[in-house]
Amino acid sequence: xxxxxxxxxxxxxxxxxxxxxxxxxxxxxxxxxxxxxxxxxxxxxxxxxxxxxxxxxxxxxxxxxxxxxxxxxxxxxxxxxxxxxxxxxxxxxxxxxxxxxxxxxxxxxxxxxxxxxxxxxxxxxxxxxxxxxxxxxxxxxxxxxxxxxxxxxxxxxxxxxxxxxxxxxxxxxxxxxxxxxxxxxxxxxxxxxxxxxxxxxxxxxxxxxxxxxxxxxxxxxxxxxxxxxxxxxxxxxxxxxxxxxxxxxxxxxxxxx
Numbered sequence: 196x197x198x199x200x201x202x203x204x205x206x207x208x209x210x211x212x213x214x215x216x217x218x219x220x221x222x223x224x225x226x227x228x229x230x231x232x233x234x235x236x237x238x239x240x241x242x243x244x245x246x247x248x249x250x251x252x253x254x255x256x257x258x259x260x261x262x263x264x265x266x267x268x269x270x271x272x273x274x275x276x277x278x279x280x281x282x283x284x285x286x287x288x289x290x291x292x293x294x295x296x297x298x299x300x301x302x303x304x305x306x307x308x309x310x311x312x313x314x315x316x317x318x319x320x321x322x323x324x325x326x327x328x329x330x331x332x333x334x335x336x337x338x339x340x341x342x343x344x345x346x347x348x349x350x351x352x353x354x355x356x357x358x359x360x361x362x363x364x365x366x367x368x369x370x371x372x373x374x375x376x377x378x379x380x381x382x383x384x385x386x387x388x389x390x391x392x393x394x395x396x397x398x399x400x401x402x403x404x405x406x407x408x409x410x411x412x413x414x415x416x417x418x419x420x421x422x423x424x425x426x427x428x429x430x431x432x433x434x435x436x437x438x439x440x441x442x443x444x445x446x447x448x449x450x451x452x
Contacts, residue, residue: 198264198286204443205394205428206287206320207274212262212307215255216293217247218324222371222398222406225291229253244298255292257303265314276318276445283450285318285339295323295332304332311335315451322368326352329360337450339392341366346374350384357386364391364446369416370430371398372408377415387423392446396430410437417442 197211214229214237229237229252237252247254268284276285288294288311294304311319312335319338323329326342334340340362342352356365369376372395377383395416398406413433420427426444434441 196264196267197258197261198267201287201290203287203290204275204430205285205445207272207276207284208268209287209290210261210264211289211291212258212264212310213255213289213294213299213303214258214292215244215247215253217255217296217298218293222400224400226253227400229291244300246298253292255296255299257300259306262306262310265310265317268317276448278445278447279318279450280452282452283316283318285320287320287322289321293323293325294321295325295328297325297328301331308332308334308338311338318448318450324352326355326360329356329362334360334362336363337448338362339364339366339446339448341368341392341394343368343370344376345369345371347376347378350376353384353390354386357389364448365389366392366394366446368394368396370394370396371403371406372396372412372416373398373406375409375412375415377419379411379415379418383419383422387419387425390423390425392426392428392444393420394428394430395433397432397436399432407436408433410439413437413439 199209201209234252240256242257243249244255272284274284315337322341324343342356344367428443429441
């Protein structure tokens with residue numbers, strides 16, 4: 196089973212019917228875990244992307260035995276999101292890999308999206324560094340779709356997500372925040388008017404002290420969010436090192452009971 200209670204504040208469970216990624220992000224916690232305590236378990240799964248090294252535990256793998264895991268959400272579960280009714284949950288889908296990488300077989304993605312449709316009482320949160328591939332998929336109404344932004348160079352992803360992805364709710368995960376991505380005095384991105392939610396967080400693990408975001412970087416994101424009336428969620432790992440009031444908003448959403 197891969198439906199896990201999680202300490203990630205903006206979701207309730209993580210679910211990993213796919214693991215692995217071909218990026219090599221220096222801050223990736225998933226790669227560290229895959230090469231650490233999860234190594235033996237991952238290498239036991241031989242349904243690995245054929246073009247990759249099967250001896251690498253972080254090579255993309257599909258886990259068909261995990262597709263039924265969303266049914267394990269307890270009947271009387273109470274979500275962190277106060278707008279969700281009893282029995283509904285937010286499920287961060289594939290936090291241990293990259294589901295929408297151009298290397299991932301479309302068949303794998305569609306099998307996961309079909310499960311999303313089978314559980315309309317839950318919210319499934321998808322996150323990618325490859326928003327350009329999202330146009331290839333039809334997302335159900337209970338899918339929240341986001342892209343990762345770390346530096347100002349990643350802002351092109353916001354445009355792609357905003358204008359090319361057909362999802363009811365679109366969000367940005369600015370974690371880790373590694374620079375001033377929306378500097379004061381610069382023109383704001385018009386694409387932000389199509390974004391519903393922004394998550395902001397600091398780097399964790401190795402290098403977190405050296406790369407801790409400045410208060411003004413976070414302030415500039417908050418300013419942009421207020422301009423476009425975007426909900427914002429500031430992760431606990433930003434504090435107490437920045438001098439700002441903590442805001443942790445969730446989107447209101449309708450799910451089918």
